[in-house]
Amino acid sequence: MAETRIPTVVVDDVHIVYRVHGAAKDSSPLGALRRIASRGPSATVREVHAVKGVSFTAHEGEAVGLIGTNGSGKSTLLRAIAGLLPATKGAVYTKGQPSLLGVNAAMMADLSGERNVVLGCLAMGMPKGEVRAKTQEIIDFSGINERGDFSSLPMRTYSSGMGARLRFSIAAAKKHEVLLIDEALATGDAKFRKRSEDRVRELRAGAGTVFLVSHSLSSVRDTCDRTIWLESGVIRMDGPTDEVLAAYEEFSTAK
């Protein structure tokens, strides 16, 4: 009997178009004067068609890598799956509320790492008692205290890698139906990467779906069994990670 796979994310012919205001082609004073005289606001609005008709379905327990050259639309697609960007055309359907974990996820730079852990957990909807019980565990997982008591120092004193480790550790402390990771694993060192990859595997085992955007092909290889390759906003390949990475590597070296 065929195994029933439960879909968690359905992306149906999604297009994302950014409208950039104040980006007139002719930025000279004369050009500005012409635009004022013609009263045409559209002259200063330019459109960037970042995602062009992308469709796929992801299932419970699946880890999907998203790769592609700079500007190919990976982060845009992830933000659309997270519900942070509306699709200009098409639709995204998700099971539960996806959580987006990116390198720029909001943290309060003037508060200590520990306070950020507490706030981050509360923001994810964790009950107060659980936050208290998990705070130390999260700090230990992040490893930021390996070289001294950094968790009591303001986050602005952390290196970018330390900040990324703490952000990942906070997000990974909760069970997610759909976890979207944008480059967050790449900044950690080898030891932390191993730990975070193990955590991603645990999340998948709990029937979660994980998306990983990364330029680190080894991270994708170690974490994902399926990979989607985006190029200029279009899916170029979607299949087993090994096959997609081999084709992508060939494409990158041929360029």
Ligand SMILES: Nc1ncnc2c1ncn2[C@@H]1O[C@H](COP(=O)(O)OP(=O)(O)OP(=O)(O)O)[C@@H](O)[C@H]1O
């Ligand atoms: N806020 C924005 N406003 C206008 N255009 C944008 C915006 N964000 C991204 N873009 C454009 O959309 C396209 C896709 O960008 P996106 O950041 O999704 O690519 P990416 O594959 O994640 O790139 P990278 O690997 O460099 O992170 C690019 O052409 C980019 O210039």
